[in-house]
Every structure is written in structure tokens, then in C-alpha cells.
Amino acid sequence: MLSRTAENLYWLARYVERAEYLARTIDATLRVTALPAAYIGKTNEWDSALLTAGVGQSFYEHYQEANEHNVVEYLSFAADNPSSIRNCIEAARLNARSVRTALTSEMWDTINAAWIELQAVWSKGTGSREDLAKFLRFVQETSLRFDGSAYRTMLRNDAYWFSRLGVHLERADNTARILDVKYHVLLPEEEHVGGPLDYYQWTSILRSVSALTAYHWVYRETLKPWLIADLLILNDTLPRSLASCYGNLVRNLDQIGVAYGRQGAAQRHARGIRNRLEHSHMDDIFQHGVHEFIQEFLADNSRLGEIITKQYLI
Amino acid sequence: MAVAFDEMNGQGGAEIRQAYQELSRWLTETPPDALEYRRQEAELLFRRIGITFAVYGDSEAQERLIPFDVIPRILSAKEWTLLEKGLKQRVLALNMFLRDIYHGRDILRANIIPEDLIFQNPVFRPEMNGQDVPHDVYVHIAGIDIIRTDPEHFIVLEDNARTPSGVSYMLENREIMMRLFPDLFARHRVAPVERYPDELLAALRSVAPRSAAAEPTVALMTPGIYNSAYYEHSFLADKLGIELVEGRDLIVKNDEVFMRTTEGLKRVDVIYRRVDDDFLDPLTFRPDSALGVPGLMSAYAAGNITLANAVGTGIADDKAIYSYMPDIVKFYLSEEPILKNVQTWRCREPQDLAYVLDHLDDLVVKEVHGSGGYGMLIGPAATKATIEAFRDKLKREPEGFIAQPTLALSTCPTCTEKGLAPRHVDLRPFVLTGSERVTIVPGGLTRVALKEGSLVVNSSQGGGTKDTWILDE
Numbered sequence: 001m002l003s004r005t006a007e008n009l010y011w012l013a014r015y016v017e018r019a020e021y022l023a024r025t026i027d028a029t030l031r032v033t034a035l036p037a038a039y040i041g042k043t044n045e046w047d048s049a050l051l052t053a054g055v056g057q058s059f060y061e062h063y064q065e066a067n068e069h070n071v072v073e074y075l076s077f078a079a080d081n082p083s084s085i086r087n088c089i090e091a092a093r094l095n096a097r098s099v100r101t102a103l104t105s106e107m108w109d110t111i112n113a114a115w116i117e118l119q120a121v122w123s124k125g126t127g128s129r130e131d132l133a134k135f136l137r138f139v140q141e142t143s144l145r146f147d148g149s150a151y152r153t154m155l156r157n158d159a160y161w162f163s164r165l166g167v168h169l170e171r172a173d174n175t176a177r178i179l180d181v182k183y184h185v186l187l188p189e190e191e192h193v194g195g196p197l198d199y200y201q202w203t204s205i206l207r208s209v210s211a212l213t214a215y216h217w218v219y220r221e222t223l224k225p226w227l228i229a230d231l232l233i234l235n236d237t238l239p240r241s242l243a244s245c246y247g248n249l250v251r252n253l254d255q256i257g258v259a260y261g262r263q264g265a266a267q268r269h270a271r272g273i274r275n276r277l278e279h280s281h282m283d284d285i286f287q288h289g290v291h292e293f294i295q296e297f298l299a300d301n302s303r304l305g306e307i308i309t310k311q312y313l314i
Numbered sequence: 315m316a317v318a319f320d321e322m323n324g325q326g327g328a329e330i331r332q333a334y335q336e337l338s339r340w341l342t343e344t345p346p347d348a349l350e351y352r353r354q355e356a357e358l359l360f361r362r363i364g365i366t367f368a369v370y371g372d373s374e375a376q377e378r379l380i381p382f383d384v385i386p387r388i389l390s391a392k393e394w395t396l397l398e399k400g401l402k403q404r405v406l407a408l409n410m411f412l413r414d415i416y417h418g419r420d421i422l423r424a425n426i427i428p429e430d431l432i433f434q435n436p437v438f439r440p441e442m443n444g445q446d447v448p449h450d451v452y453v454h455i456a457g458i459d460i461i462r463t464d465p466e467h468f469i470v471l472e473d474n475a476r477t478p479s480g481v482s483y484m485l486e487n488r489e490i491m492m493r494l495f496p497d498l499f500a501r502h503r504v505a506p507v508e509r510y511p512d513e514l515l516a517a518l519r520s521v522a523p524r525s526a527a528a529e530p531t532v533a534l535m536t537p538g539i540y541n542s543a544y545y546e547h548s549f550l551a552d553k554l555g556i557e558l559v560e561g562r563d564l565i566v567k568n569d570e571v572f573m574r575t576t577e578g579l580k581r582v583d584v585i586y587r588r589v590d591d592d593f594l595d596p597l598t599f600r601p602d603s604a605l606g607v608p609g610l611m612s613a614y615a616a617g618n619i620t621l622a623n624a625v626g627t628g629i630a631d632d633k634a635i636y637s638y639m640p641d642i643v644k645f646y647l648s649e650e651p652i653l654k655n656v657q658t659w660r661c662r663e664p665q666d667l668a669y670v671l672d673h674l675d676d677l678v679v680k681e682v683h684g685s686g687g688y689g690m691l692i693g694p695a696a697t698k699a700t701i702e703a704f705r706d707k708l709k710r711e712p713e714g715f716i717a718q719p720t721l722a723l724s725t726c727p728t729c730t731e732k733g734l735a736p737r738h739v740d741l742r743p744f745v746l747t748g749s750e751r752v753t754i755v756p757g758g759l760t761r762v763a764l765k766e767g768s769l770v771v772n773s774s775q776g777g778g779t780k781d782t783w784i785l786d787e
Binding site for chain 1: 361560563
């Protein structure tokens, strides 16, 4: 297929995934901030939300204060935030338009309908909390529909695999960024402190990767910070864990390699990261330092993006 | 202006014409809100599919729907047979003319067309002099705009021999009509149009260069998603099962054209290009063009790539050349032209100019190099000031204009806010020329001027479209 087509499919999937992640981040933050101050301590959760979205710096170029109104506005609708939900959906549709021929009509329909709704219903942002909830649901449903229609209707060929690469690379990046911002509440020594304060932070993390229920099914335990870290990093049954994302990245890259009869740097690099995740234990990671581990992972992950781009997309 | 010929009610309106009898019956049986409901449904479908077009200079509506009228326009088999014969003759002559202009130039030596009209013409491409194209086909895809003023004749309004658009509407309009009005189709025998993509692909493959593989690779080249016809480009690429490429996807090496794929470079043999000549190759044409492919013209000259349509076809559909088309047909084919031309005054000729200046109120004046209904004067509908402004332009640059009488284009019943009413229409059938044969899918794009009394059918000027039905015997 055309390199540009593969590139568009890859970015289309990334933007949709990112929009959903932003919606879940806002949703989780709204829940924590609705709690009385005694439960969440002094941290500004809206600041954390900005950090996990990777826009901590640019936000303050436009706003003075990180409060609900400003952050929701910036993450959801701001035209000058290149990765606001609105811009993600716009960019997704732009990419989709460029590869109309490589999309199934169901996928096009999902993106196009979302774009139309964005213009028709959400052009002025959201007024009330209720409105906002509706908007966030709309974004998450768009992503579910898009993913579902890709899964159910696309031919299993390189178009599908490149689009999956986009999903999993973005997803790994998002999960790692939550960990990066929140790692301090996951450190084992916090166990002793362990008051309600951290408890709500933990649920918030799990909620933002939709893993709160999953946690209980996997560990059958009350919330323990190191188990949360284990779930998000090493547990490959959780679709948004780093391990699971890398299982999928390796699989999809292998399928491309087989179809094209050639492996390359992307396959090797992805396999390297997956092996590291497979052979890691949480104890070692804590000893080595969660923060350092996550930082390395983020760098590795974005390096994979560059390698894929060089090998296939340009 | 005389009362227009209505294709359903005929000239006087006394009797429903044969081809429309069933439709007319159906219209009287169908309640108006049922029609309105279907109209809304059609609009929803179009918007969902994403058939939009961009209007230049209209940032508000960067993507707009072309209004679709649900009442079909119907031609009888007999009418179509005549039209088809005329179109084939016309396109054959266009191709022979182009071959001649870029080779022996017999027609100039025979003094049929003044030389300066060719050589001074900006759409004449000296790069094409002496260059052979596979099977001498220059215009692989032609969109000939046809109008009627009476039941007997088909008149060519314009020959579009460069990158005519609109065929996706012909195909999509039919799809949507079949979805919305199955009962109406059951009552007619409508010739299908769905084989157009296959015919187009066959025609494109048949003109592959000799150096191509046994299964030549065809690609459709688009200027990109901001082009007003982008939807059509992606639609056609999809229907043909070929790659939709932009200039940046292509690269020329050793006078061969390749596309960049995820598996490396892949040779391309035929490019169905929807990019204008000027933007094809920055090395040959506009150096500032980012849409093109450096070296493409050199690969073309080496005979390693077929461009469809060929470079330089603009000289055949130029409005100044248009007025010579009847002579061109006679010159190459020694036949009487089956399709008529609109009477045309060439403002470059002093006598004609004088006449035009005296009759600006009655005439339609067009820029020789204009298209899409831009830069046009419609005398009877224009204000005094506009007419005077045009008079100045004409005097300053007479060779830039032609003039034609304001024709009473035929009308067809159309849904309007006040119910069914006659609206003016034209027709663009698409004529395909391959190595062996000329084919025309029975039908075409009917454009309709939705405003009461308006004669401008261009989508950029508020025109709409209709499904066009050719009835089988």
C-alpha cells in the first residue's frame, strides 16, 4: 500500500485513541475533584490531568489557573491545543478523508458522523456538568464504535495492521504517562500512610484506564498500590497495560513482516521492549525506581514510533 | 426569451411526452409530503456518505452538499441512440484534432482554423509537439455538456477534454434513487450505469505504454483533500480498485514513475490524473507547484507513462476553438456533425465584436479561458452596471471572449419550495476512449438550475443534480 495511506491509517487510529484517553482523563478527574478536600489532599488534580495529557506547559501560555473550567475547555475544545479532543477528531477525520479508499464504510461513517456531531452539537463547548458528561460519553462511544468497526469490518491485511499499530502505540504512551504523573502515590512505602487520601487517587488512576473492575477480578484484593502498578505495567490480560500493548505491537509488526517477507528495525525494537516487560518483576522495578522505568519506557515507545515511520510511512 | 421546451410536458404542455408518462402518473399518485420526506432522506444519505464539494472562496461552507433533486430526468432509447452517435463522432474528432495539432497540422494548412488561435493560446503545449501517445488517444475521458431547446436536437454547450468531473454524482445519484424509489424503478426499464468504473479501468489499461508489465498498474492522481472534487477522486479510486496518489507519493527515476509504498517503490504505468497540466511537473510547468512530480514530463516524453487525459488537451475544449468544432468534425471525418453547436460570436473578429457590443443585453458572454460559470455575463439577467463593466473588458481584450445567444434551456419537473415546477437543465454524459473503442454508459450527470428562471446549472453557482434515466426499448 502507499506509504502515505499507511501513515494516515496509523495517525487516524492514534488520534481516535487519544481523544478517548483525554475524555477518560477528564472523567476521572471530575470524580476525584467532586470529593471533599479531606479525601484528596492538596494536590491540584486538574494540574495532574494536564500533565497526563502532556500539555502542562502549553496550557499556562493560555490560562492563569488550572481549574475545572479552564482545563476542561483546554483539553476538550481549545483550538490552540493541538491535541484537544476537538482537534483530535478533526485530525482523525482529515486523515480519514485522505484514506477514504482504505477505510470500510462503517469506519468512515463513525468518524464522519462524529465530526458532524462535533460541529452541530458541540461547536460552543459544554455549558453544564450534564452537558459535559454527555460530551465525554459521545467521545468514548465514538472511539468504541471506531475500534469495533475496524475490528469487525476491515480486511486483515497491512491496512488493518498499521491502524492497530497506531492504537497500541498511542495506548501504551497514554498509560505510561498516567503512571509517570502518578507514580508517587504508587510507591510501596506509601502503604503505611495509606489513608483515604491515596485510596481515591488509586481509583482515579484505574478509572482513567477503565480498569477499576478489572483490578478486582485479577487480584481479588483491596486496592494495593504495587498491584495497581503491576496491573498497568506487567499484566498482559489488561488491554491497556504496557505489556498487553507490546504483545499487540509485536504481533502486528510480525504480521507486516511476514506479509512483506522482510523484518526490520521496528520488529527488533518492539520485541526488545516486549522482552524487557516479560522478564520484569514489580519488585525489581520498584528497586530500580518506577519513575526511571517509566521514563525509559516513554522514550523507548516514542522511539518505536520514529522507527515505524522511517521503515514504512515515508 | 421564448418559453422553454419542457421535457415532460412538451412544448405547449398539451400532452405528456412518451418517456415521462409513467413518471407523470406516479407523481400524481404520490402525496407531496412523501416526496419531501424522501428528499430529506436523500440529503441525509449524501451527507453521511460524505459527498461534498468545496466552493472556492467560500470559507464558511468549506464542505457543502450539492443539492439533489429526487425527480429523475428521463430520455427515451431513441433520443439516447442519437445522442450517443453524436457524442462518439464528436470525441473521435476531438482526438483526431489533437493528434493533428501536435503533429502534421493539416487543419492549419487547410486554413480551417487561424494559426494564432493555436499558437498564441496559453493552453497549447509546445512540449507535446511531435510526441506520440499510445493509440493516438488524447482524450480518454470527455465530459460533453449537452443542452436542448427543442425535442429534435442535442446541442453541445461545451467540450470538457481536460479533467471533467461529476461522474461520481451520476453513480451515487443512481444508488440513492434505487434505495429511495424502488417502486418507481419497477415501473420503468432504466438502463444501468454501474459498469462505468469497469469501463473506465479497461480503457485506462488499454492505453498503457509498451514498456508496461502485462498487468499494467493504474493510479489516480489527485491534487489532495482540499480540491473541490476530492470526494470524486477517492470514490473513483475505490471503485476502480487503484491507488489514489498525490504528487508527493510519486517519484521519477530513470524516466520511470514509481509510487512510494510500504514495501518500497512500485512502478506506475498509467496515471488517471485529475491535476491540471500546469501543476503536473514543476520542472516543466509551474515551478512553484507542490502538487506535481518533478521529472514526470520527462518520463512521459520517454513513453514510460501514460497520462489520461494527455497533456495539452485544453486546446481542444478551449471556448475559442469551440466555435470551429463543426468544421473540425467535417474536416477529419467527412461527415455532417450530428450534434449542433450553439451559435457563437468570436469577439476577436471585428464584425462579431461589433454585433456583440450592440446586443449585450441579450447575449451570454463567456471568458475564453473561464470555467465553472465564473466570469460570465448573462445579459438579460445582468444589471446595467455589470453590462457596462463587461463592455469595457470586451473592448480592452476582445480576443478573451466569445458570446452566445441566451438559450431557453429545456426544463424538467423539479421539487421546489412551492411544489413541482419546471427548472432548466443540462446534461453531461461521460465518453470513454480506449485503444479499441469509444464507450458511453447510458446516462450522465443532469445538472439543474434550482432558482426559478436561472440558466446557470454550475454547482458552484447554486445548481443541483438529478438522476438521469435512459429508458430501454
